[in-house]
Amino acid sequence: MNEERITDWNPETYDRFRGFRFRPPMDLLHTLGALPEGDIVDLGCGAGVVGKALALRYPDHRLIGVDNSPAMLARAEQTADYTDLVRADIAKWQPREPVALIFSNAALQWIGSHADVLMRLVSGLKPAGVLAVQMPHQNAAPSHRMWSHCFARLFPKRPLPATPGILAPQDYADLLSPSGDFQTWETDYYQVLPASRQGHPVRLFTESTFARPFLDGLNGADQKALINAYDAEMETAYPARNDGCVTFVFRRLFFTLTVHA
Template identity: 35%
Template sequence: MVWDPQQYLKFSGHRLRPAVDLLMRIPDFAVREIADLGAGAGNVTKLIKERWPNATVTGVEGSAEMVAAGRQAAPDVVWSHEDLGQWRPAKQYDLIYSNAALHWLPNHAALFPSVMDRVAPGGMLAVQMPRNFTAPSHVLIGETALNGPWRAKVEHLVTPPPVEGPGFYHNLLAPMSANIDIWETEHLQVLEGDNPVKEWTKGTWLTRYLDVLQGEEKAAFEAAYGERVAKAYPKNGAGQTLFPFRRLFMVAQRKS
């Protein structure tokens, strides 16, 4: 999947809010080594470095386009261009932070204990993932994929929601944790512009589908989805679009 940093950052204020919420829930403790998994364009990684200026912060990111943007946004961060699914560091970290990234990876039953295993004893794992996959914004992508001449090319992308409920992650992490805090928040995002929910998903989930298609077919898919999602999220009397978005958070401290 090819990421477009500019498309993703169109809604940088809204996307930054949960990242900062997660960052602020991490207690102060001695930190020397930090990994930011799925560091993206570096706007959050920069904040991590500002909070712990004496720590070595490594931004791990699978998109070359995002790494290039990240190096500009946070030049004092160590950048590692590698597939998150293949991330197998030789060392442990005092803090592993991941904002809106791990939902792209499969098999969370194995993934989360594996990531927690790379946290040093007494260290912290802090994760935020969107859990909006049953909302119209995402369901209508699948509906569009299954109802058009492009179906054979994209139907393999229509899969069950990639993020489980809070209890699932508690059961995975609690045996390895001294303390664990898991919560959900639904932000009522007030968006401006023409069909902003389409533009939002075009920066993330919709990109998976558009990458598979070309030319007129790609444009037709985007237009068909855009028509559906505009009806699902009509503008209010002030010309704004209200877009509720649910997110799952967790902060777990590794047993000493």
């Protein structure tokens, strides 16, 4: 989690859908094999959601968590899964010495200049080291588009907040393939979100992550107006079942790079 311009991340609201957020990094981790000697870095570690899984998978490696959120790092420290935790801007961070694995779960979409950042990360890997990345690829879906649409409609004189963005899969292939064995894929996760009296389930899912730039700069009344407008759009885009639950399709992009030995 890396945005200085928005207020610190809230581990409680982020953890509301912990189960849904946990499966993609586990799917990524299960694709990885043996590593060379060296540290493992959980880049954008957040509250330490994948720390235990990384530590169990590679028990002979030191595990370093890197994040820019004090609240998230405090939560990650409570897990006791990390050898060390570092507060740093992941857009600028680089290891002091080459590492065996840089694992980044749902974090790099928050930063720009992916070409520069990724090549710097690759330069920080040992021979046969691995870069493993998972990011949401959901910006074209109603769940994400409608935050921008509703904000622009309600507040036409205000600048539209910047939103997370990523490159096309082929762009990552073109960028990283010369450095080693590159693999990329996308997965659509069909998530059944539980009914809630607090609002539309898709809004509850997105408001702690993608929607933060839209909500954090508004006062209480404007926040409520935006939330009401967005909830109305979600009722059409993602209608509830008879039991109030909602099927929410969420696309994620994955890639791994094993650098030349």
